[in-house]
Amino acid sequence: MEKMLAAVFHKGDKQGGDIKLEDVDRPNITKSDQVLMEIKSCGICGTDLKIMEGGHPANDNTILGHEFAGIVREVGESVQDLEIGDKIVADPNEKCGYCINCRRGLSSLCEYMASGTTFGIFQDGGFAKYCVLPRSALFKLPENIDLTAAALIEPLSCAVHCHNLADV
Structure with a gap:
């Protein structure tokens, strides 16, 4: 099994926990709708910091990082548009x-999946070399987009959503 470095969250005895850099197995595609992303x-x-301090829930032994961008390295057989x-x-x-x-x-606010399924909090996320995600969780980017800037799309979407709700 191929290994990779990842920042893995470990719950503490009381609240919060630690992040440790570890060699872990590289994830593999197991479903036809999945994509292997090389994270760039x-x-x-702030949520990552709250997790470490015990102010936000997260699963033990989970690779954190929920604001991430990268490159497609493998696709499942049903993924046709990447x-x-x-x-x-x-x-x-x-x-x-x-x-x-x-x-x-x-x-x-999905009634069926949103609670406890977030990548990088409850499922392995972006503080690693690779991550496997369902196609439905990915957006294709234009070739001219810088991938460092692209990692900020998720927090930008939160700000835009708040702006729209406030009707500013």
């Missing part, structure tokens, strides 16, 4: 796409 950039968010070498950015929140919240564009 990942932001450090090719090896494409630039992509991750939406860390899994969603069903069918519930009332998803249909209203509020997929972060």
